[in-house]
Every structure is written in C-alpha cells, then in structure tokens.
Amino acid sequence: MRKLLSVLLMLCLLGSLLVPFAVAEDQEPITLTYFYGAPGDQPYPDNKIYKKIEEEFGITFEMEFLAGDLDEKLGMMCQDPDDLPDLFDGGNSADKILISSGVLINLLDYVNPEDTPNIWAHIEPQKNRIITKDEDTGEDVMYIIPNYGLGEGDQIVNSVNGPAFFIQKQVLAWAGYPQIKTLDEYFDLIEAFIAENPTNEDGTPYIGFDILTEDWRRFCMINPVQHLMGRPNDGEVLVDINSEDYATTTFINQPYAKPYYKKLNEEFQKGIISPDTFVMTYDQYIAQLSTGIVLGMFDQTWDFGDATNALLTDKKYANTYVALGLIYDEDDVPAEDMPEGWTIEEHYVNGSLPNLDRGAGISVSCKCPERIIAMWERMLDPDWALLLNWGVEGEDYSIEDGRLIMTTEQNANTQDIEWQRHNKAQAIWNSSPKRQGYIMEDIQVGDQVVTAGNCWEPGSQPEIVFGLMNDYDKEFLSAYGYSKFGDFVNPPIELAPYGEAWQIDKSPIEKDYNDFLNIQDTQLPQVIMAPEGEFDAKWDAFVEAINPSCEVYSNFMHEEILKLVAAYYGE
Amino acid sequence: MTNSVQGQNRHYSPKKKSTFSKLLSQWQLMLMSVPIFLYVLLFNYFPMWGWVNAFKDYGNRKLVAKGITPWIGLNNFKWLFSRPDFFQAIRNTLAMSVINLVFGTVSAVLLAVLLNEVRQKTFKKTVQTVTYLPHFLSMVIVVAMAQNIFASNGPVNDLLVALHIVKEPVFWLGEGKHFWWLVGIINVWKEVGWGTIIYISAMTSIDPALYEAASIDGAGRFQRILHVTLPGIKSTFVILLIMNIGHLMEAGFEIQYLLGNGLTAAYSRTIDIFVLEYGTQMMDFGVATAAGIFKSVVAIILLVGANFIAKRLGEETLV
Numbered sequence A: 001m002r003k004l005l006s007v008l009l010m011l012c013l014l015g016s017l018l019v020p021f022a023v024a025e026d027q028e029p030i031t032l033t034y035f036y037g038a039p040g041d042q043p044y045p046d047n048k049i050y051k052k053i054e055e056e057f058g059i060t061f062e063m064e065f066l067a068g069d070l071d072e073k074l075g076m077m078c079q080d081p082d083d084l085p086d087l088f089d090g091g092n093s094a095d096k097i098l099i100s101s102g103v104l105i106n107l108l109d110y111v112n113p114e115d116t117p118n119i120w121a122h123i124e125p126q127k128n129r130i131i132t133k134d135e136d137t138g139e140d141v142m143y144i145i146p147n148y149g150l151g152e153g154d155q156i157v158n159s160v161n162g163p164a165f166f167i168q169k170q171v172l173a174w175a176g177y178p179q180i181k182t183l184d185e186y187f188d189l190i191e192a193f194i195a196e197n198p199t200n201e202d203g204t205p206y207i208g209f210d211i212l213t214e215d216w217r218r219f220c221m222i223n224p225v226q227h228l229m230g231r232p233n234d235g236e237v238l239v240d241i242n243s244e245d246y247a248t249t250t251f252i253n254q255p256y257a258k259p260y261y262k263k264l265n266e267e268f269q270k271g272i273i274s275p276d277t278f279v280m281t282y283d284q285y286i287a288q289l290s291t292g293i294v295l296g297m298f299d300q301t302w303d304f305g306d307a308t309n310a311l312l313t314d315k316k317y318a319n320t321y322v323a324l325g326l327i328y329d330e331d332d333v334p335a336e337d338m339p340e341g342w343t344i345e346e347h348y349v350n351g352s353l354p355n356l357d358r359g360a361g362i363s364v365s366c367k368c369p370e371r372i373i374a375m376w377e378r379m380l381d382p383d384w385a386l387l388l389n390w391g392v393e394g395e396d397y398s399i400e401d402g403r404l405i406m407t408t409e410q411n412a413n414t415q416d417i418e419w420q421r422h423n424k425a426q427a428i429w430n431s432s433p434k435r436q437g438y439i440m441e442d443i444q445v446g447d448q449v450v451t452a453g454n455c456w457e458p459g460s461q462p463e464i465v466f467g468l469m470n471d472y473d474k475e476f477l478s479a480y481g482y483s484k485f486g487d488f489v490n491p492p493i494e495l496a497p498y499g500e501a502w503q504i505d506k507s508p509i510e511k512d513y514n515d516f517l518n519i520q521d522t523q524l525p526q527v528i529m530a531p532e533g534e535f536d537a538k539w540d541a542f543v544e545a546i547n548p549s550c551e552v553y554s555n556f557m558h559e560e561i562l563k564l565v566a567a568y569y570g571e
Numbered sequence B: 001m002t003n004s005v006q007g008q009n010r011h012y013s014p015k016k017k018s019t020f021s022k023l024l025s026q027w028q029l030m031l032m033s034v035p036i037f038l039y040v041l042l043f044n045y046f047p048m049w050g051w052v053n054a055f056k057d058y059g060n061r062k063l064v065a066k067g068i069t070p071w072i073g074l075n076n077f078k079w080l081f082s083r084p085d086f087f088q089a090i091r092n093t094l095a096m097s098v099i100n101l102v103f104g105t106v107s108a109v110l111l112a113v114l115l116n117e118v119r120q121k122t123f124k125k126t127v128q129t130v131t132y133l134p135h136f137l138s139m140v141i142v143v144a145m146a147q148n149i150f151a152s153n154g155p156v157n158d159l160l161v162a163l164h165i166v167k168e169p170v171f172w173l174g175e176g177k178h179f180w181w182l183v184g185i186i187n188v189w190k191e192v193g194w195g196t197i198i199y200i201s202a203m204t205s206i207d208p209a210l211y212e213a214a215s216i217d218g219a220g221r222f223q224r225i226l227h228v229t230l231p232g233i234k235s236t237f238v239i240l241l242i243m244n245i246g247h248l249m250e251a252g253f254e255i256q257y258l259l260g261n262g263l264t265a266a267y268s269r270t271i272d273i274f275v276l277e278y279g280t281q282m283m284d285f286g287v288a289t290a291a292g293i294f295k296s297v298v299a300i301i302l303l304v305g306a307n308f309i310a311k312r313l314g315e316e317t318l319v
Helices: A002-022 A048-057 A070-079 A091-101 A117-130 A169-174 A183-196 A215-222 A224-228 A255-269 A275-279 A282-290 A301-313 A369-379 A382-390 A408-415 A417-423 A426-431 A471-480 A507-528 A535-568 B002-025 B027-055 B061-065 B075-081 B084-117 B121-136 B139-149 B155-162 B176-204 B208-216 B221-232 B234-246 B254-259 B262-268 B271-281 B285-312
Strands: A030-036 A059-065 A087-089 A163-168 A207-210 A237-239 A248-250 A294-300 A321-324 A360-362 A398-400 A403-405 A443-445 A448-450
Touching: A030 A426, A048 A059, A048 A369, A048 A382, A048 A417, A048 A426, A059 A369, A059 A426, A070 A091, A070 B271, A087 A091, A087 A426, A091 A360, A091 A507, A091 B061, A117 A369, A117 A535, A163 A169, A163 A183, A163 A224, A169 A183, A169 A321, A169 A471, A183 A207, A183 A255, A183 A294, A207 A255, A207 A282, A215 A294, A215 A507, A224 A237, A224 A255, A237 A535, A248 A535, A255 A507, A255 A535, A275 B262, A282 A294, A282 A301, A294 A301, A301 A321, A360 A369, A369 A382, A382 A443, A398 A448, A408 A417, A507 A535, A507 B262, B002 B027, B027 B075, B027 B285, B075 B285, B084 B121, B084 B176, B084 B221, B084 B234, B084 B262, B084 B271, B084 B285, B121 B176, B139 B176, B139 B254, B176 B221, B176 B234, B176 B254, B176 B262, B208 B221, B221 B234, B234 B285, B254 B262, B254 B271, B271 B285
Parallel strands: A030 A059, A030 A087, A207 A294
Antiparallel strands: A087 A360, A163 A294, A163 A321, A237 A248, A398 A403, A443 A448
C-alpha cells in the first residue's frame, strides 16, 4: 500500500513538472540554439530585452559565440547536419560555407507580402539584390535577410564608417587644420609632425603609419589603390562603371598600383613605417592604436572601434582619428598607366548597400522556422524596433517634444559591454533584420508621440551625435567649418547596380583565390620593405608571380558582376 | 620422405600448441591488454577508414552537402604533387623537425650531464624545476612572449645593438631565413627541462661502482663523463632517437601557426598547416587527406629505416 502511494506521489510530481509545457500550442516555450559567428559575451540571465522576447514570443536562446577561426568552425559544424544550431550567423563566411553547403532553409517559403508584410516592406526596395536565383533549380531564393543597410529615408552620413585613410586629430590641429586630399599631402604632413614631435609626452616614439596585414585584415594593405583611383570599396577589383560591360580587373597587379607602394616604400626608408607592422596581430594592432602613438593608417572605422573606445575612455580626444578621402595626385600616375578614359574623383562613401548574405539564417534542422520568422516580423513593428534600438522608454532614453533623446550617461551605457549584457539583446539584434535610417511616420509610445524625422538608431540621432559630442571634437569641427565628420569626404555616390563587389562569394575559385592572397601576404610586404634601388625589381617579380591568379580572379569577378547587373535590372 | 613429413609434423604442431597455450596461461595479462587493444583499434586503426576520402572529389560543396562525393582515383595526389607549396611544406616540416631534434637532444643531454655532476642538491632541484616549468605553458603564451622578445625594439635587439654586434635591429619575426632557427630556440627553451628527465633517470641507473673504478684508474671529471656517463645512457638515447625519427614528419603545428605571418609563410607552413588550410578552411577533404596519407607513409619509411640502422649498429631497437 505504501509503495503504491509513493508511486502515485511520484506520478503527481512528474505531472506537475509537465504542466507548464502544456500552455497554448503555438506559443509553447522553446529554446533555440543560436551560433553567432563572432566573439562575444553571453548575456546575463536577467537581461531585460531577452526577457521580453521570452514573454512575447516564448523563445529563449542558447547561444554559442565564436572562439577561434570562423571558417574552420563553420566547416566543422556543416559536416554534422544532425548537430546544426537552429539559428546561424555565419558572419562574413555565411555565403561561402553555409549557403554553399545547403544548411540554410530558403526563407521565401515563409516570407511573402501577405503573411509577413513588415519583412516584405523591409526588403522590397532592394529585393533584386537580396532575392537571387538558385543556379541549379532556377527558383527564387533568400537564405539570409541582410542585417544592415536597409535604412529608410535619405542615407545618413554623419561620419565615415567604412574605408579611409585615418589620421590623428592632433596632427591636423598641429598643422593648423589643413585640407588633406592627396597621398603626398598626407605623408608630408605625418613626416613634418614626426620631425617636430618625435615622441609623445611620455617619451614613447610616434609611429607614422601602420599597415595591418593579419589574415583577412590584409585589406588594410591591399585595398587603398582602388580608393586612390576614386572608387568606393569593391574589395580587390577595380570596376569601370562607365564602361559598357563593367570592365573588371584586379588592381594589385596593375601599373597604377605601383605609385602607392612606391610611396610606402619611400616612407619605409624614412622610418615612417616600421617593419614590425607586418608581423603584428590584430590584437597587437588594437593595443598599439589604443595607446595613441600611431599617427595614421588605412583601415575601416568599424575595424578599430575598440581602440577608439579605449582612447575616449582615457580622454585622449586629440589622439582619435579623422577619416580622410585621399586620391592620387594628377602627376602620381603616368597617363599611359591609367585605364582608358579614367578620371579620378574622390568617392570613399558609397550609396547605402544591403549587407547581403550577412545576418542570421535558419538551419535545415530547425523545428519551427515559422516562429523565428514571426519574431522577426514583429521585431520590425515600430514598438519592437524602438525597444531593440533604443531600449526601454524612461530607463534608457526619453521622449521630449516628439524627439528621442539620451543623457550622456545613457549614451555612454550603450557602449559599455557589461551594460549590454544586462540591457541589450546584442547578439540577436545584430543578426536580425532591423530598422535603420529615419523614422518616416509618427509613433505612439504610451501617451507620447515620437515624430517622424527621428532616427531609428541612437548612433544616428543628431541630438546624440552632435549634442553629446565632446568639446575637443566640437572645436575641431568648427575650426574646419564643418558640421560633421562626414564632411571630410565627398557625399555618397549612387550605388552601382552590382552593389559592392567584395560581397561576391569566391568559393568557386577558392584555390586560385587562396594563391592570390598568399602571394600578396608573402611578397607585398617585401616590396614595401625593399632596400633602396631594389623596389622596381621586387615589384616586377611580385606582378609576375601574381598575374596568373589575378587573371582567373578578374575573369570570375567580371562574370559574377555581369550576372548581378542582369539580376538587378530584372533580366 | 615419410621421415621428413613426420619431422615437419613433429616440428610444427608442438610449436603452434605452445604459442596458444602460452597465451592461454597468460590470460590475465591478455585481459589487461584488451582495453589498450581496443583503444588502438578505435583511435588509430578505425580512423584509417577516412583515408578513402583521399580518392574522392570534395570540390563541389552543394554535392558534398548532399553526401555525393564522386571517386576520382589519384587526382588529389596528382594535384598535390603539382603544387610547389606542398613541397615547400614538406621541406619546412623536415627542416624544422631536424633542427628541433638536434637542438632538443643535444641541449637535453648536455643539461642532464651538467645536472648529474652537480653535488649541491637544492641547486640541482631548483635548476631542474625552473627548466621544466615552461613545458607546461601554453604555446600561445610562449609565442606571445617570443613576439615581444624578438620584436624590432625588443630586448634581444636592444642587447645586440648595445653590444655593437649588429648595427640595425634584426627583423627576426619577418624574415623567412630566421624562422626555422627561432622555432628551434623557442622549442629548446620550452622543452629542455622536460627532455632531461628521462636522461637523468637513465643516469641514476648507472652503477656508482663504475665511477669509483674510473676514479681509481685516474679518470678526471671529463673522462668520467665521456667514458661512463655517456655510454651509460647510450641505449636510452638510441631508443629516443628512433622514436623521434618516427615523428620527424610532425614538426609541430601550434608554434608555426601562431608565430608565422604572411612574410614568413614560405618557411613556416608545415604539412599540418597545409592540411588545415585545405581541409578545414577550404573544406577540400580529399586534398587534405591525400597530404595526410603522404605524411604518414613517409613517417613509416623513416621509422623502419631508423630501426634498421639501429639494429645494424647492434643497439636496442623498437621492433
């Protein structure tokens, strides 16, 4: 009898455990596994945004962040189709590994104007770029909704977020705020500054110019030539958008690349560039930049954000950087070395571009894709978009006369990683489709109204960008007579029909592409460090070595660009 | 005729029986070796099944994802042997292995002999502990330290310039010709103490009477090292050498991967890094496996060769 009782009791206990799982069928709580293809920090269990996600969608996330090499990790994960995470952010390698391995589902099975009006409206303006045709079956496919670059309204260029030549503000201030437009002016200024100020106040010698070369960040060494030629970022190829068939070629092996490396070689001889820069890891580079001793470099703003934050924390405002759009001077490149009919005009900033194939995809092993799609659909509603971008009204921001504002402290919080772990759904927000640009219609929040003309992101809102700017920057800008740091470069040009060529997946020619990269890694630093009188010989040897892979790569890219152009015009 | 058949029978059957009965009588020992046998089977022999990948085409990822990998015969091997960088990887692997082997063995034996001569116990123990501690450091940390020490403005260059040995700082980390030697030096620093342990234990097993006899015969300290200590550890030395030669194709992976950079790639890429690059980064498992097979075959040849030579020299052998 006693035994029977205890068994009954146990059954009761078991039953009570099961009860919470039996609530409303389609909102039954689930835990989704989520792989995030970049290093990051686990959110704390009390994270307020993830709590709201759990309340509204019944979804909790079990997150794994990248440790080690992205390609290796993704490659290994794809080998085991039973063990795929439900949600997958493959970072920059999503296209070449996740999509080409077929581990992502086609989102168009769920996304259409009727069922998901928000998502559809979000991608509609750029759908010719986002929706592609499967090469084998010819059906329309969309594996990933771009996580960035689908802004509403006019493009916001408060500052340069992409590639540029950077220089410390103190160098420009020291020289009396000159206009620096060409490569020669840039290096002349750095040389003059170092000649007069060889060390900083602690006695550490200044480094004139850094060139980061580690792994994929070799773009700091390779990409400048196209910009000096007046094109925005197309990766490793120069596209003649004025030519009829979008003539495409790698530029690194062209005669017009030589003047840039010749210049770097001269600066190396003068000691402006240190040999150590070629053996630096990314971490060492960031550490070096954070101390404020590096006067200039070519990079992209987002790539050294940690260093900028460190400099700001130390209140070394004069050591932070300005993005300059440098181009070749007229007499830098001999006329016979120029592509036919080419004229150079500065264009560092491109028209806004959807971040194609970057963002989260749903894996084939996910049991409930429709729940994730529904979550994304809802997240594009104004109230959720404000929650994800700005936070909770009254806590993280406030509304004043219809405008969204933050205090200095609230704004500082948003940069604080610890704060984010408690108060922002960083990893999910980063990979999900999100609203950016301008708020186009009034939004009712409680009893207040957010008026049209505000920005979806705090980082774009004028009250924050200009209102909370530090005094050094304010004076710096007024000395130039500019209102924003974006004024140092020309306004954006219209995006070419093919988008930006760096987004093209190069895995079909992977081995040639690998050769192309390896030869640059090995030989280009040697060209820059060539002893006096040996530069020409080293350059010629480099060009000869890289030409075969350049040819394969150029032809491949040309074909792909033509395909993209055709798709864009809907042919 | 009959005799010989009978003779054969007589000769064969008892021997067969004796082997089996010997096994049977040692059943406890057999039982104890079962886990090890299974371990070897599972982790060393079973994975060899993966060698079939070397004869398959992993070029098309969409097909691979669907599980379709066509047989392509020896094409992966052909492609491999058409690549100059594969031969470069073989060269680098062998070069760094040989440097490591020579540096590692010489330094370990030398340190062991020196420690053996030390009479002061505390000093001996301290040196031993200090020298083998780096063995437990992660290679990531060791390489990060080396990068600072050998930087253009690092202590090594400061010292060399201050002593007027060189005029300009040497670009240790960025010039291919220094790379192998750097790896050798770093490995010695990291492993020398660990390497001495086995030699020191071999030395303790030398009969002290030999040293006494040598002293009575008038041998000095150096002569005792030369005629007693070194011959005493000779068999240990040879066994270790044979084992190390078997590992010649494994020059290590971590140190080259971490210390190498674009500039030194032609000297730092070992077969293991080559396999990693093609296997997990480009996901061409066919080529990667082919490179792995080649490496194993060379390793077997080296091992058998070294064993044969040792046998000829009348030394202890492995098999």
